Amino acid sequence: MPMPTEERLSQLIAGLVERRGFDLEGVDISTTGKHADAQARLKVIVDSDGPSDLDTIAALSTELSELLDEAGDFGETPYLLEVTTPGVDRPLTADRHWRRARGRKVRVHLREGAQAPEPDGSAKFEARVGELSGDTVALVLGGKHKPHRVRIPVADIAEAVVQVEFAKPGARELELAGGVVPGRPVPGQEDDVPAVDAADVRGSTPLQPESVPASDSPTEGIVE
Incomplete structure (x- = not known):
């Protein structure tokens, strides 16, 4: 059969x-x-x-x-x-994926022609996912040492894939992202x-x- x-x-x-x-x-x-x-x-x-x-x-x-x-x-x-x-390392392709990935580090690839979030920045970069609001998402750049938040249109993102982490993020970095969604594992402590x-x-x-x-x-x- x-x-x-x-x-x-x-x-x-x-x-x-x-x-x-x-x-x-x-x-x-x-x-x-x-x-x-x-x-x-x-x-x-x-x-x-x-x-x-x-x-x-x-x-x-x-x-x-x-x-x-x-x-x-x-x-x-x-x-x-x-x-x-x-x-953990799944791509984010829907709004619900972005909501559930808050606090996670992602590898972002912007669509062709989209403006990078920082001057002279690359179309490919790593960031920590923040709050999804309407058609934009907050991303925390700078890692542990120089964390700062930007907002970019979700439509400008061609691909975003969650990254496996082996160390905890910085406290300020995670604070700017809005923390991890309740019930989800803390980055670096996946279970x-x-x-x-x-x-x-x-x-x-x-x-x-x-x-x-x-x-x-x-x-x-x-x-x-």
């Missing part, structure tokens, strides 16, 4: 994800093996304004597993469902929510989940 498309699965699960207070950030399907030995892996990436702890993600994973089993899009092909939050896997066991040797222990009496088709 052909694998369902990512578009089809996105449409199938989007309503449930939204009702549980999350935004659906992406769906990815990959397969291993051929024919009778084929197995599928479905990765669902979600995010929210509030903190996403392991229990919340695990509960969503269980509900998504039940929904997928009822839909039957995978037929007899065993699959592993992985529900996770975006990685991302681990992915939660739910294994489907139809027609094959069970795929053991990595983060959720198997129960003594699993529901049909799902190891929880």
Whole structure:
């Protein structure tokens, strides 16, 4: 049986994800093996304004597993469902991404023709994300030693990617950014929510989940 498309699965699960207070950030399907030995892996990436702890993600994973089993899009092909939050180094492509990235360091690439925020400045630079207001975003330049805030139109930004940090930002730098969004990790002290896997066991040797222990009496088709 052909694998369902990512578009089809996105449409199938989007309503449930939204009702549980999350935004659906992406769906990815990959397969291993051929024919009778084929197995599928479905990765669902979600995010929210509030903190996403392991229990919340695990509960969503269980509900998504039940929904997928009822839909039957995978037929007899065993699959592993992985529900996770975006990685730290993800690009900012929507207003909600900018709001949630407040306090984070980003690598900014301005669109061609856009004015750099500083005289003789480069179109590519690093800054710390501040408040998003209307169609502009505050950025803190100068790092720990000479932090200062500027505002630029979001439309002038061709690409912005959050950077992984291994040291805490300066206190003044973070203050100018408006602090980190409540419930989000402090830069330099990342502790991302681990992915939660739910294994489907139809027609094959069970795929053991990595983060959720198997129960003594699993529901049909799902190891929880």
